[in-house]
Amino acid sequence: MDIPYTVAPRQDTGLYNAKVGIWLFLASEVMLFGALFSSYILLRVGAAEEMWPQGWLNVPVGTANTLVLITSSITTVMAWASLKMNQFNKFKFYHACTILLAFTFVGIKSYEYHDKFNHYEFTLANGTFADGHMHENHLKQEGAAWTGYAIIQGHVVTEEAELYNLKKHKQPSHSEVRVEGPQIKKMSNYGPWHNTYTAIYFTLTGLHALHVIGGALVIGFLWGPGSKMWKTDPERFTNRIEISGLFWHFVDLVWIFLFPVLYLL
Amino acid sequence: MQPTAHTAHTETHDAHHEDQGFMRKYVFSTDHKMIGLQYGVTALFFLFFGFCLMLMMRWKIAHPTLPVPLVGPLLASLFGEVAAKGIMSPDLYNSFGAMHGTIMVFMAIVPLAFAAFGNFVVPLQIGAPDMAFPRVNMASYQAYVIGGLIMFVSFFIPGGAAQAGWTSYSPLATAIPTDGQTFWLIGMIFLITSSLLGAVNFIATIIQLRAPGMTWMRLPFFVWGQLVTAFLLLLAFPPLEAAGVMQLMDKVAHTSFFLPTGLAVGGNLANVSGGGSPLLWQHLFWFLGHPEVYVLILPAMGIVAEIIANNTRKPLWGYKSLVYSALTIGFLSFIVWAHHMYLTGMGTRVATFFQTTTMIISIPSVIILTCFFISLWGGSIRFNTPMLFVMAFLPMFGIGGLTGLPLGFNYSDLHLHDTYYVIAHFHYIVAPGTIFAMFAGIYFWYPKITGRMMSEFWGKVHFWSSLVFMNLIFQPMFAQGMAGMLRRMADGGANYSQAVVGADAKGGLSAQVMGLHTYILWAAVGLAIAQIPFIVNLFWSINHGKKVTSDNPWQSTTLEWQTPTPPPHGNFAQVPDVHRGPYEYSVPGQTADFSPQNQAS
Numbered sequence: 001m002d003i004p005y006t007v008a009p010r011q012d013t014g015l016y017n018a019k020v021g022i023w024l025f026l027a028s029e030v031m032l033f034g035a036l037f038s039s040y041i042l043l044r045v046g047a048a049e050e051m052w053p054q055g056w057l058n059v060p061v062g063t064a065n066t067l068v069l070i071t072s073s074i075t076t077v078m079a080w081a082s083l084k085m086n087q088f089n090k091f092k093f094y095h096a097c098t099i100l101l102a103f104t105f106v107g108i109k110s111y112e113y114h115d116k117f118n119h120y121e122f123t124l125a126n127g128t129f130a131d132g133h134m135h136e137n138h139l140k141q142e143g144a145a146w147t148g149y150a151i152i153q154g155h156v157v158t159e160e161a162e163l164y165n166l167k168k169h170k171q172p173s174h175s176e177v178r179v180e181g182p183q184i185k186k187m188s189n190y191g192p193w194h195n196t197y198t199a200i201y202f203t204l205t206g207l208h209a210l211h212v213i214g215g216a217l218v219i220g221f222l223w224g225p226g227s228k229m230w231k232t233d234p235e236r237f238t239n240r241i242e243i244s245g246l247f248w249h250f251v252d253l254v255w256i257f258l259f260p261v262l263y264l265l
Numbered sequence: 266m267q268p269t270a271h272t273a274h275t276e277t278h279d280a281h282h283e284d285q286g287f288m289r290k291y292v293f294s295t296d297h298k299m300i301g302l303q304y305g306v307t308a309l310f311f312l313f314f315g316f317c318l319m320l321m322m323r324w325k326i327a328h329p330t331l332p333v334p335l336v337g338p339l340l341a342s343l344f345g346e347v348a349a350k351g352i353m354s355p356d357l358y359n360s361f362g363a364m365h366g367t368i369m370v371f372m373a374i375v376p377l378a379f380a381a382f383g384n385f386v387v388p389l390q391i392g393a394p395d396m397a398f399p400r401v402n403m404a405s406y407q408a409y410v411i412g413g414l415i416m417f418v419s420f421f422i423p424g425g426a427a428q429a430g431w432t433s434y435s436p437l438a439t440a441i442p443t444d445g446q447t448f449w450l451i452g453m454i455f456l457i458t459s460s461l462l463g464a465v466n467f468i469a470t471i472i473q474l475r476a477p478g479m480t481w482m483r484l485p486f487f488v489w490g491q492l493v494t495a496f497l498l499l500l501a502f503p504p505l506e507a508a509g510v511m512q513l514m515d516k517v518a519h520t521s522f523f524l525p526t527g528l529a530v531g532g533n534l535a536n537v538s539g540g541g542s543p544l545l546w547q548h549l550f551w552f553l554g555h556p557e558v559y560v561l562i563l564p565a566m567g568i569v570a571e572i573i574a575n576n577t578r579k580p581l582w583g584y585k586s587l588v589y590s591a592l593t594i595g596f597l598s599f600i601v602w603a604h605h606m607y608l609t610g611m612g613t614r615v616a617t618f619f620q621t622t623t624m625i626i627s628i629p630s631v632i633i634l635t636c637f638f639i640s641l642w643g644g645s646i647r648f649n650t651p652m653l654f655v656m657a658f659l660p661m662f663g664i665g666g667l668t669g670l671p672l673g674f675n676y677s678d679l680h681l682h683d684t685y686y687v688i689a690h691f692h693y694i695v696a697p698g699t700i701f702a703m704f705a706g707i708y709f710w711y712p713k714i715t716g717r718m719m720s721e722f723w724g725k726v727h728f729w730s731s732l733v734f735m736n737l738i739f740q741p742m743f744a745q746g747m748a749g750m751l752r753r754m755a756d757g758g759a760n761y762s763q764a765v766v767g768a769d770a771k772g773g774l775s776a777q778v779m780g781l782h783t784y785i786l787w788a789a790v791g792l793a794i795a796q797i798p799f800i801v802n803l804f805w806s807i808n809h810g811k812k813v814t815s816d817n818p819w820q821s822t823t824l825e826w827q828t829p830t831p832p833p834h835g836n837f838a839q840v841p842d843v844h845r846g847p848y849e850y851s852v853p854g855q856t857a858d859f860s861p862q863n864q865a866s
Contacts, residue, residue, distance in 0.1 A: 001394035001835040005473050013472060017397040020469040028461055028503045035504035035549055039511065039522065042545050048526070051540075188538070192520045196540040199520035203511060 007236045022243045026250050033254055036204050040261065043196045053197040054265075055166035056190075058112065062263040065108045066255065072101035073252045076219075076245045083238040088230055091241070095223045098248070102216035109209055116190040116198065120152060121163060122179050123186040130156045130179050131163050134189075139181050146181035153177075201262055208258060211251045218244050295399035296834055300406050301385030302714070305707075308377035311413065312700075315368035316793070318361045323789045325353045326757035327782040347425060355755035359428035360445065362753060364416070366431025367449065370557065371456050372413050374699055378564035379498070380409070380463055382706050383491045385714070387467065389825035389832060390485050392476025392841040392863070397469040405462035412455030419448035430753065432554070435523030435546040439515045440530045450513045457506045460498045467495040476824070478843030482588070483862065485823045485847040486581065489588050490567030493595040494560050501556035501599065508549035515541075522546075544609055551602035559598045561695055562662070563591060565702035566633055569655050572705055573637055575821050576652040577644030578858050580848040583636040590629035590636075597626040607678045616675045623673035630666055634659065650724030654705035657732050658698060665693030668743065683753075686746025689739045697735040704731075704799070712818045716830045717810030723798040730795035737788035741781040748778045757782045822859050823847055 009016045044052050075097040082090035115133075122130040132154015139148045155172050162169040188194050192202040222240055229237040294300060321340075324333050330352065333340060337351020347357040384402070388395055396402045419426040424443025427433065438446050471492050475484070484492075511522040519537065523546045526539030574581045581587065603611065603619040637659055646652065668690045671677040681687060704727070711719050750758050762774035817826040824843070828836055841863040849860040860866075 001837055001840060003393075003395055003397065003399070003474070010473055015473070017469055017473050020472055021398060021401075021465050024465045024468050024499060025461075028465070028499050031500050032503035032507050035507035035552070036511075039507070039545055039549070042542055042548075043522070043540070046542050047540055192514060192518045193538060195538050196521055199511075199514060199518075199522055199541075202518075203514055203520075203522075207510065 018243050022246050040200050043200060050161040051164050053164050057263045059263050062259055065105055066259050068101050068105045069252045069255050072098045073249055076248045080241045080245050083241055095219060099216055099220050102212055105212055119190040121188055122184050124183045125185055128156050128158050129160050130177055146184045148181045150179045151176055204258055208254055215248050215251050295403050297384050297388050297396045300402050301381050303406055304376050304384060305381035308373050308381055311368050312373040315365050315373055318365040320789055322361050323786045325358050327786040329756035329759055358755035360426040363427045363430050374561050376409060377703055379494050382564060383467055386825055387488055387491050389836060390488055390823050391479055392824050393474035394835045396466050397473055398466050401462050401466050405459045408455050408459035412452045415448055415452035419445050432550055435512060435543050436528055447516050450509050453509050457502045460502055464495040464499040467491055476841045476843055483843055483846050486570035486587050487567030489591050490563040493591045494563045496595055497556040497560050501553045504549050505553035508546055547606050551605045555602040556598040559594055561699050565699040568702045568706040569658055572651045572655045572709055573640050574848040575819050576647040577641055578850045579644045580850055582640040586632055587636050590632045593629040601626055604673050607675050608682050620675050650721055650728060651705040651709040653728045654701045658701045661693055661697035665698050683751055684746035685742040685750045685752055688752055689742035692739050712813045714831055715807055717806050717812055719802050719806045719810055723802045727799040734788050734792035734795055738785055741785055745778050745781055748774060750774055820859050822849055822861050824862050827861050827863055
């Protein structure tokens with residue numbers, strides 16, 4: 001006995017096996033990201049007053065990345081539709097676009113990550129806070145103390161809250177600030193360890209980026225060596241494109257939620 | 266059932282299965298029966314391993330200052346300082362405690378109840394040739410093995426295995442400076458991936474691969490139990506995966522998801538950014554943790570249903586009530602989780618909500634148990650070994666379930682929370698409950714797997730001794746818990762019992778309550794000895810058991826018995842046609858007292 005409904009749909013459910021499988025898998029993915037979004041809400045509600053970061057991310061860059069992903073979703077549908085219309089070359093073209101767009105997305109995301117890792121906040125001994133992008137780092141740590149100096153492109157504020165809500169507190173113009181090592185009480189870049197906002201930002205977008213990379217690998221395989229199946233079993237191959245496309249749309253959809261939650265709100 | 270195109274995929278799956286090599290047949294198999302057996306053997310190994318950890322812990326509790334007999338020198342040479350002279354240190358006790366829970370829940374019972382029995386039996390019972398995704402099935406088992414190995418290896422890394430309990434509450438789990446927790450988290454991510462792949466596969470199989478005529482209400486109750494279980498695993502595990510990722514970030518990337526502002530470790534302010542929420546971990550953990558309880562019990566109930574119907578030679582009473590109750594349990598189990606958290610200060614309103622839902626979920630559980638009891642009514646019962654285990658399951662699960670009610674009530678839980686009462690309660694459900702059902706299932710399906718019966722005599726010895734010792738172990742714990750004995754104390758409360766709490770308060774634990782530890786220890790040793798007949802029986806019967814004379818030795822109605830023994834690759838020679846419900850026993854007018862599902866009327 002062979003396993004039935006691997007290609008043709010079962011009559012009473014109207015679905016072939018893999019389609020049931022991918023929808024179930026996506027349901028579990030909803031729960032995975034749902035838990036992280038819930039955590040975001042709980043952390044934000046529990047944050048000290050005025051200390052939940054707002055406006056920390058570059059909205060135009062995020063918008064560009066959103067457009068990149070939406071476009072890739074369109075090309076994914078077009079790739080599948082091309083196969084349905086028996087136009088293999090068009091499929092090749094559209095999915096090449098999908099893969100390139102996926103790389104563009106990851107590229108832009110890494111630029112944003114790099115920007116955050118290069119962004120430092122210093123708590124200074126005189127009670128002020130220096131904040132900005134590192135230009136020259138000549139700091140050395142000896143025990144808990146720092147020696148040397150650093151030059152950052154940024155500014156100095158007296159209240160830490162001014163660094164957090166950038167929607168409320170307009171950022172003053174940036175200039176070169178020299179931070180003396182012995183003055184530093186605490187120093188941290190905007191990595192995941194900086195506060196709970198950066199923690200959830202990196203975890204959510206990192207997990208999402210892993211999904212993008214994973215999806216791109218699968219689509220890349222189906223575009224390259226896996227596309228040989230078109231010759232032997234076109235129906236099954238079209239189904240595979242549909243399944244990977246469903247996953248891709250889900251990854252896209254997660255970003256549609258991530259973008260407003262992390263960038264705009 | 267339509268014939269399907271013979272594609273590249275199905276070719277790798279079923280062609281040339283006669284001359285498969287050893288590796289393809291036993292290690293990298295895609296056959297659901299072999300994968301079921303792989304799961305079963307691995308899970309039984311972990312069950313034994315988790316049990317051994319418990320035996321050593323019971324020794325430590327009863328005799329905190331004495332070296333562990335027999336294995337003391339081995340412990341000392343394996344773990345060094347934490348087991349100097351063979352005496353377990355509290356740190357080692359904590360490791361064993363955390364790993365006992367983790368191993369038993371995630372690596373023994375779930376893989377045995379869900380993956381092993383489900384893999385072997387479900388495709389056969391629904392008349393399918395295999396699972397819907399055989400290679401995903403193999404990947405699922407491999408992820409389980411990798412996760413299990415990571416957990417196992419973590420015992421031997423510097424600092425030892427995780428110590429923060431199987432619940433891994435933050436900030437404790439993050440603050441312990443050893444790497445055990447990191448291994449635990451990575452291991453859990455593999456185990457979760459494994460059950461996720463399994464769950465997808467089971468649901469897709471049950472939805473898609475039912476044989477013609479196998480309508481939803483003709484499914485054996487066992488399949489329903491597995492279906493609901495699969496949904497619980499599918500939807501409840503991802504939040505724990507998310508929580509695991511966050512705790513891993515806390516541990517490795519020094520984030521503060523679960524670490525509050527002003528956290529002090531060892532009297533010093535911890536060097537963390539703070540702002541996190543320890544309650545968040547507990548919510549996410551128990552969002553898995555409570556559905557997990559039903560993951561442990563629903564497959565067991567499925568096995569019980571099959572065996573009761575078969576051995577009373579009567580249709581199961583209230584089949585539809587059973588199905589709807591299982592579905593209701595599945596749904597409600599997602600909204601009861603915070604009854605584990607009454608003492609966290611989450612607020613009385615929230616507690617009231619969860620107290621209400623907890624009371625409601627006991628209704629379908631009681632319906633299921635009642636249906637089973639009524640099914641016995643008026644039957645001429647065959648008291649073979651599987652049936653004995655099932656008969657014991659009913660009252661044992663009853664005790665476990667009813668003692669859960671005082672824990673579900675907010676007020677009584679304040680007193681009982683984190684005491685031995687809780688341990689006794691959930692062990693009654695899982696040990697003489699689920700594990701007895703697992704034993705019943707093994708004795709029951711063994712002839713289908715091997716073509717030979719297990720010894721009835723030794724099966725009965727195994728049953729009666731296990732039943733006695735199980736009760737001797739867990740019954741005293743209710744008393745200890747109600748007297749105020751807290752769990753997770755390495756010395757079994759020796760220090761605590763001598764605590765001076767002031768002139769006007771009565772403190773500590775009486776010598777009588779403390780003395781129960783010794784009885785429990787020897788009962789546990791008795792339980793260990795009681796398993797020897799089972800282990801010997803299990804292996805000996807493979808080659809020396811009584812040969813079955815028919816493919817259907819129990820004269821059962823369900824489809825798994827209508828196959829050759831053992832079922833070949835692809836299971837059925839022809840697609841079975843299902844004509845009737847699952848439990849048509851003693852139908853008036855029929856010559857035999859059972860009518861197989863595929864028998865045309």
